[in-house]
Amino acid sequence: MASITLKNIYKKYDHDVTAVEDLNLEIKDKEFIVLVGPSGCGKTTTLRMVAGLEEITQGELYIEERKVNDVAPKDRDIAMVFQNYALYPHMTVYDNMAFGLKIRKMSKEEINDRVINAAKILGIEEYLKRKPRALSGGQRQRVAIGRAIVRDPKVFLMDEPLSNLDAKLRNEMRTEILKLHKRLNTTFIYVTHDQTEAMTLGDRIVIMKDGVVHQVDTPQNVYENPSNVFVAGFIGTPQMNFFEAELKCEDDNYFVLFNGHTINLSKEYIEKFKSQNVKSQLITLGVRPECITITDKSQDSYEVNVDVSELMGNEMLIHSRINDNKIIIRSETRYDIKTDHKINISLKWDKIHMFNKETGINLKM
Amino acid sequence: MILSDISKIENKNKDKKAIDVKSHKLNKSKLFIIIMLAWPVAHWLVFTLFMNLQTLVYSFQRLNRFTGKMRFAGTENYMELFEKIINNTASYGIAFRNTFLWLGLNVLVIVPLSLVVAYVLSKKIPFHRFFNAVLFIPNIISIVILTMVWSFAWAPNQGLVNELLTRLGLEHLTRVWLGDPKSALINVFVYCVWAGIGFNNLILSGAIAKIPKEILESAELDGISNWQEFIHIVIPSVWPTICTVTILGATAAFRVFLHPQLLTNGQYGTSTIALKVVEEVLAGGSYGLASAAGITMAVLGYIAVSIIKKFLDKREKEWS
Numbered sequence: 266m267a268s269i270t271l272k273n274i275y276k277k278y279d280h281d282v283t284a285v286e287d288l289n290l291e292i293k294d295k296e297f298i299v300l301v302g303p304s305g306c307g308k309t310t311t312l313r314m315v316a317g318l319e320e321i322t323q324g325e326l327y328i329e330e331r332k333v334n335d336v337a338p339k340d341r342d343i344a345m346v347f348q349n350y351a352l353y354p355h356m357t358v359y360d361n362m363a364f365g366l367k368i369r370k371m372s373k374e375e376i377n378d379r380v381i382n383a384a385k386i387l388g389i390e391e392y393l394k395r396k397p398r399a400l401s402g403g404q405r406q407r408v409a410i411g412r413a414i415v416r417d418p419k420v421f422l423m424d425e426p427l428s429n430l431d432a433k434l435r436n437e438m439r440t441e442i443l444k445l446h447k448r449l450n451t452t453f454i455y456v457t458h459d460q461t462e463a464m465t466l467g468d469r470i471v472i473m474k475d476g477v478v479h480q481v482d483t484p485q486n487v488y489e490n491p492s493n494v495f496v497a498g499f500i501g502t503p504q505m506n507f508f509e510a511e512l513k514c515e516d517d518n519y520f521v522l523f524n525g526h527t528i529n530l531s532k533e534y535i536e537k538f539k540s541q542n543v544k545s546q547l548i549t550l551g552v553r554p555e556c557i558t559i560t561d562k563s564q565d566s567y568e569v570n571v572d573v574s575e576l577m578g579n580e581m582l583i584h585s586r587i588n589d590n591k592i593i594i595r596s597e598t599r600y601d602i603k604t605d606h607k608i609n610i611s612l613k614w615d616k617i618h619m620f621n622k623e624t625g626i627n628l629k630m
Numbered sequence: 631m632i633l634s635d636i637s638k639i640e641n642k643n644k645d646k647k648a649i650d651v652k653s654h655k656l657n658k659s660k661l662f663i664i665i666m667l668a669w670p671v672a673h674w675l676v677f678t679l680f681m682n683l684q685t686l687v688y689s690f691q692r693l694n695r696f697t698g699k700m701r702f703a704g705t706e707n708y709m710e711l712f713e714k715i716i717n718n719t720a721s722y723g724i725a726f727r728n729t730f731l732w733l734g735l736n737v738l739v740i741v742p743l744s745l746v747v748a749y750v751l752s753k754k755i756p757f758h759r760f761f762n763a764v765l766f767i768p769n770i771i772s773i774v775i776l777t778m779v780w781s782f783a784w785a786p787n788q789g790l791v792n793e794l795l796t797r798l799g800l801e802h803l804t805r806v807w808l809g810d811p812k813s814a815l816i817n818v819f820v821y822c823v824w825a826g827i828g829f830n831n832l833i834l835s836g837a838i839a840k841i842p843k844e845i846l847e848s849a850e851l852d853g854i855s856n857w858q859e860f861i862h863i864v865i866p867s868v869w870p871t872i873c874t875v876t877i878l879g880a881t882a883a884f885r886v887f888l889h890p891q892l893l894t895n896g897q898y899g900t901s902t903i904a905l906k907v908v909e910e911v912l913a914g915g916s917y918g919l920a921s922a923a924g925i926t927m928a929v930l931g932y933i934a935v936s937i938i939k940k941f942l943d944k945r946e947k948e949w950s
């Protein structure tokens with residue numbers, strides 16, 4: 266049980282590679298925090314700094330109230346699960362889990378109790394005498410998690426623990442990890458580049474890019490109120506659709522010029538913009554694929570050409586274009602919509618997102 | 631001798647391959663294999679099989695000095711050898727003992743020491759590159775020059791060591807290091823350690839560097855000390871490499887003759903059976919005795935290496 270605070274953390278590698286820049290994060294006790302972002306954004310580096318495997322170039326790291334910048338990894342009371350499991354190949358599964366405890370001079374009985382207990386939780390009792398070599402990827406992953414569990418650490422760190430598993434197993438393990446978190450009731454920091462994993466696992470999600478944190482919030486908020494274009498595009502599959510548009514402010518009234526149409530905004534937006542004194546500007550319009558509906562032809566609808574239609578079973582994805590802008594529409598399955606058909610669509614204007622074209626910042630923020 | 635045993639086994643396998651190949655349709659890649667194997671197979675037939683067989687035959691023959699012909703002599707050569715060893719005639723006993731001391735030196739001193747050195751240097755201590763290079767130098771300079779430099783350093787007059795001792799006021803400790811039965815063998819051993827670590831260090835360093843970083847980090851999080859890491863992680867991880875360098879060291883022990891020959895000319899209790907063989911042959915004459923000694927050491931070496939290998943394999947099984 267521990268809260269973790271990262272204060273203005275920087276990590277610079279040799280040759281002036283800045284892997285993490287001015288990272289601020291307060292992780293509450295027992296929280297499940299997920300670090301997510303594209304490859305090379307500094308997730309692993311951040312995790313390793315918390316673990317103590319990587320030196321912190323600048324800034325302060327606290328576990329509970331204790332500053333741990335210079336505390337050795339073994340004294341931080343954390344356990345880490347590595348992406349490639351990092352099991353000791355020459356030890357049995359049992360010894361792999363027991364090793365850390367032996368090093369800490371725990372009694373044989375206590376070690377045995379803990380290992381057996383962890384093996385039960387993870388369902389790996391039958392494999393205790395085997396070497397890692399003789400296990401499947403999923404089983405190895407469990408052993409790696411077991412090795413962390415027996416330590417009963419204050420903080421669990423996991424670096425893409427599921428990325429080497431196939432899709433089905435990944436889904437299974439995802440639920441297991443959720444259960445595990447409930448059961449162990451400790452702080453988890455979990456790194457992934459898979460936004461589905463992030464959305465389903467995290468109490469809060471930290472979205473990073475190029476070493477900078479772009480948003481820290483609950484999955485729902487991140488989805489509904491992305492702080493900028495990057496977050497909006499990163500979270501959600503298929504990706505949010507983006508268009509160029511213009512926001513006009515005239516006589517205390519706001520409206521959007523898009524593709525020859527003038528759209529009046531809802532009261533909510535207008536109030537917000539007024540209070541923030543938002544000016545007329547070029548904007549990036551963001552519309553999630555499910556916020557576009559297929560309608561009959563009307564004054565507010567756009568006629569588009571179906572480039573590709575993908576049947577997913579319970580729903581379908583339609584790829585199309587508005588003025589050379591790619592657009593993806595998510596709709597309930599309709600077998601009458603085929604490639605090269607013309608359909609009419611309309612946008613749910615109360616669900617759109619508006620970002621400053623230059624800075625990418627959400628105007629509602 | 632032992633090495634030739636190993637190469638025998640290897641070459642046998644190669645022969646088999648060559649035969650398999652012929653029974654199949656000849657295509658380009660198979661032709662390539664045959665061509666590539668032709669030389670080693672021929673080499674093996676001439677220099678390993680033929681020469682070893684000849685040595686075996688010689689060991690049961692004696693040269694008639696008057697007629698210049700070989701005659702069958704039964705076990706006479708072997709008997710003479712055993713007698714000489716038991717009675718220490720012409721230092722044969724000491725040479726025999728030394729051969730096994732060298733086995734101990736190579737297996738129990740040089741390999742463990744190299745491992746420790748390789749581990750310490752793997753920790754990227756200051757100047758580790760420099761140390762690695764210095765340790766490897768003996769492997770790229772001719773042994774003749776190395777032993778010469780070594781002899782100079784330990785020379786009785788104006789040698790570096792004695793000079794140093796004198797300067798430090800420890801004159802009573804100075805001695806004729808390489809010409810004194812009390813210190814000569816130890817001195818040659820020290821030379822062998824100095825010259826031998828570099829090669830093992832190179833190979834073991836490579837193996838240690840290949841241990842996955844995450845495994846060491848895992849261990850670090852488990853709260854392991856350097857010593858525990860060395861014992862519980864590093865040694866098991868590089869055990870196959872340790873086996874290799876140990877076996878190489880063990881077989882080499884039965885072939886040692888250059889070091890004592892160049893440093894002390896085999897005097898002052900530093901000779902080995904291999905050196906005795908060389909001396910017998912160079913002195914001209916006792917090919918029979920030399921062959922018998924060679925065959926005897928080959929057999930003893932085979933037994934010794936087998937025992938060592940058994941011990942190593944037991945661990946290997948446990949750890950793999």
Ligand SMILES: Nc1ncnc2c1ncn2[C@@H]1O[C@H](COP(=O)(O)OP(=O)(O)OP(=O)(O)O)[C@@H](O)[C@H]1O
Nearest residue numbers: 278279282284303304305306307308309310311458
């Ligand atoms: N040891 C190192 N030396 C120099 N640069 C490094 C080192 N480790 C990482 N980096 C750089 O730091 C940046 C962040 O790396 P990091 O491994 O944290 O990314 P990541 O978010 O975990 O990516 P991925 O999803 O691919 O694992 C990258 O640009 C990487 O090239």
Ligand SMILES: [Mg+2]
Nearest residue numbers: 308309310424
């Ligand atoms: Mg990573």
